[in-house]
Amino acid sequence: MSMLARARAELVALKPxxxxxxxxxxxxxxxxxxxxxxxxxxxQAQAINRYPxxxxxxxxxxxxxxxxxxxxxxxxxxxxxxxIDLLLRAFCVAGRDNVVALAPTFGMYRIGxxxxxxxxxxxxxxxxxxxxxxxxxxxxxxxxxxxLVFACSPNNPTGTLYHxxxxxxxxxxxxxxxxxxxxxxxxxxxxxxxTALIDHxxxxxxxxxxxxxxxxxxARVGALIARxxxxxxxxxxxxxxxxPVPSTRAALAALDDDALARTRERIATLVRERERLRESLIxxxxxxxxxxxxxxxxxxxxxxxRAAFSRLLDSGILxxxxxxxxGLAHCLRISIGLPExxxxxxxxxxxxxx
Ligand SMILES: *Cc1c(COP(=O)(O)O)cnc(C)c1O
Numbered sequence: 546m547s548m549l550a551r552a553r554a555e556l557v558a559l560k561p562x563x564x565x566x567x568x569x570x571x572x573x574x575x576x577x578x579x580x581x582x583x584x585x586x587x588x589q590a591q592a593i594n595r596y597p598x599x600x601x602x603x604x605x606x607x608x609x610x611x612x613x614x615x616x617x618x619x620x621x622x623x624x625x626x627x628x629i630d631l632l633l634r635a636f637c638v639a640g641r642d643n644v645v646a647l648a649p650t651f652g653m654y655r656i657g658x659x660x661x662x663x664x665x666x667x668x669x670x671x672x673x674x675x676x677x678x679x680x681x682x683x684x685x686x687x688x689x690x691x692x693l694v695f696a697c698s699p700n701n702p703t704g705t706l707y708h709x710x711x712x713x714x715x716x717x718x719x720x721x722x723x724x725x726x727x728x729x730x731x732x733x734x735x736x737x738x739x740t741a742l743i744d745h746x747x748x749x750x751x752x753x754x755x756x757x758x759x760x761x762x763x764a765r766v767g768a769l770i771a772r773x774x775x776x777x778x779x780x781x782x783x784x785x786x787x788x789p790v791p792s793t794r795a796a797l798a799a800l801d802d803d804a805l806a807r808t809r810e811r812i813a814t815l816v817r818e819r820e821r822l823r824e825s826l827i828x829x830x831x832x833x834x835x836x837x838x839x840x841x842x843x844x845x846x847x848x849x850x851r852a853a854f855s856r857l858l859d860s861g862i863l864x865x866x867x868x869x870x871x872g873l874a875h876c877l878r879i880s881i882g883l884p885e886x887x888x889x890x891x892x893x894x895x896x897x898x899x
Pocket of ligand 1: 623624625626627651697701727729753754755756762765766767
């Protein structure tokens with residue numbers, strides 16, 4: 546069954562904005578889009594006087610091959626944040642529908658749902674048991690008006706991987722809700738991407754990003770990978786030119802063979818550093834628990850998170866304080882940095898001077 550049966554009917558029926566770049570014509574003199582006729586002759590570093598392709602073919606092909614899928618199943622946007630927003634817009638009828646997400650998790654699902662007027666249902670992970678997910682209990686939160694279930698895996702900020710449970714979850718939600726798997730950190734995990742499951746599940750979508758492992762947070766490039774019908778619907782409701790030309794160039798440069806080899810090395814370094822930092826933190830008196838992590842960060846429960854936060858800040862190190870969130874009392878999230886930056890974290894917390 547196509548998931549479009551669960552999408553907003555007025556959007557499925559919407560005739561898309563006919564942008565100049567979508568017309569399919571090719572011509573020597575282009576006077577169809579009210580652009581400036583001067584390209585970047587000195588005043589600008591790059592020729593960016595023309596509107597970009599709505600979905601650049603080459604980037605779509607490169608991302609499809611990186612994510613082991615087909616170009617038709619890829620929609621590229623301004624970070625996965627934009628894909629999250631568009632999925633919520635595409636599926637949720639304001640004032641009626643709801644979405645379910647894990648708690649604690651990435652904050653944008655709640656923001657996006659609220660902006661769209663959808664009810665946000667937070668399913669509490671088992672904080673006593675390293676944030677384990679009880680899928681049956683989660684499914685009890687799903688009803689006829691649930692359109693999306695967000696599963697962030699590895700989960701931000703806990704670092705927990707839920708990939709072993711995704712196949713069963715997608716099966717249980719079939720024909721009812723789209724399971725959106727946010728894989729922002731999958732490069733740091735020891736698990737294959739859920740994109741392989743899309744062949745078996747029409748209701749599974751995967752969110753990927755170049756912001757974390759690929760080092761392009763400033764370029765804002767992310768992707769939705771889903772069945773063609775869902776990808777086409779998102780493309781139809783998206784603004785006509787989501788990808789700035791400089792961002793596409795930066796993304797293509799990050800995806801050439803040399804850059805990908807460097808990225809793989811950096812991922813290996815960060816994973817090694819994560820485990821090294823984890824061991825060092827566990828040994829500290831002020832640390833109560835360091836969650837196992839499949840991401841490029843560690844969630845650390847301190848005896849006194851406030852004191853630890855201040856101590857780090859006094860050493861010029863900023864981490865993220867989650868201690869006010871349910872289930873995260875005394876927890877700080879520490880991103881994995883360069884080896885010497887990670888050393889600085891340990892030094893600050895042991896009180897030794899550098
Ligand atoms: C960082 C992050 C994102 C945002 O990705 P962008 O592609 O930069 O928008 C999405 N999901 C999670 C869980 C994140 O931590």
